[in-house]
Amino acid sequence: MLDRALDDGLFDTLMVCFSFLEPLAREKIIPKATEKNVGVIAMKPFSGGVIENARLALKFVLSQPGILIIPGVEDKDLFDENWNVFQDGNSLTQAEEQEIAEIQKRAEKVFCRRCDYCQPCAERIPIQMVLGIRSMVKRMGKGVLQKGPHSGAIDKARNCTECGLCVTRCPYELPIPDLIRENLRWIDEQTLST
Ligand code: SF4
Numbered sequence: 001m002l003d004r005a006l007d008d009g010l011f012d013t014l015m016v017c018f019s020f021l022e023p024l025a026r027e028k029i030i031p032k033a034t035e036k037n038v039g040v041i042a043m044k045p046f047s048g049g050v051i052e053n054a055r056l057a058l059k060f061v062l063s064q065p066g067i068l069i070i071p072g073v074e075d076k077d078l079f080d081e082n083w084n085v086f087q088d089g090n091s092l093t094q095a096e097e098q099e100i101a102e103i104q105k106r107a108e109k110v111f112c113r114r115c116d117y118c119q120p121c122a123e124r125i126p127i128q129m130v131l132g133i134r135s136m137v138k139r140m141g142k143g144v145l146q147k148g149p150h151s152g153a154i155d156k157a158r159n160c161t162e163c164g165l166c167v168t169r170c171p172y173e174l175p176i177p178d179l180i181r182e183n184l185r186w187i188d189e190q191t192l193s194t
């Protein structure tokens with residue numbers, strides 16, 4: 001869609017997900033936008049809180065020239081932390097590149113890109129919400145497990161029949177039923193420890 005938007009020539013800027021877990025924009029969209037003098041606003045540099053090493057995540061996106069990064073923050077102290085990373089310089093060391101490659105490898109078969117291509121699920125399980133529950137708890141606290149949309153999603157996830165249909169649709173071949181089961185086990189542990 002972004003590729004078409006660039007062809008149409010109707011937009012001065014575009015906004016795209018960009019992080020070392022979602023780096024695809026670097027291959028086509030960013031170079032094409034640069035060529036057409038369209039501004040690129042890069043969102044989700046921490047992949048929705050999934051990337052634990054925030055400093056490394058920011059350095060990766062800052063190392064890409066010609067784009068504007070809009071990192072989300074939940075606490076005003078994080079503005080200072082982000083600013084410090086920005087001031088420290090934006091080129092990645094060899095060790096950092098190696099670390100990124102290792103994280104990418106570990107995430108390959110567990111990181112949900114939130115595309116929803118796996119839907120619909122016959123049990124109406126909001127799969128991406130269930131797969132992203134750990135980062136949501138990290139950002140918002142354990143309260144999300146007790147009430148609100150995530151709590152409802154967890155209840156539905158318990159009805160997973162492991163039919164496997166979602167797996168056939170996921171472009172990243174994630175083992176969705178296994179990941180749901182693991183997350184439910186993790187959620188139960190969190191609930192017991194409160
Ligand atoms: S395996 Fe579970 S989540 Fe996937 S489509 Fe079947 S019921 Fe839904």
Ligand code: SF4
Nearest residue numbers: 112113115116118170
């Ligand atoms: S298709 Fe795969 S990556 Fe996309 S939301 Fe579903 S599980 Fe996540």
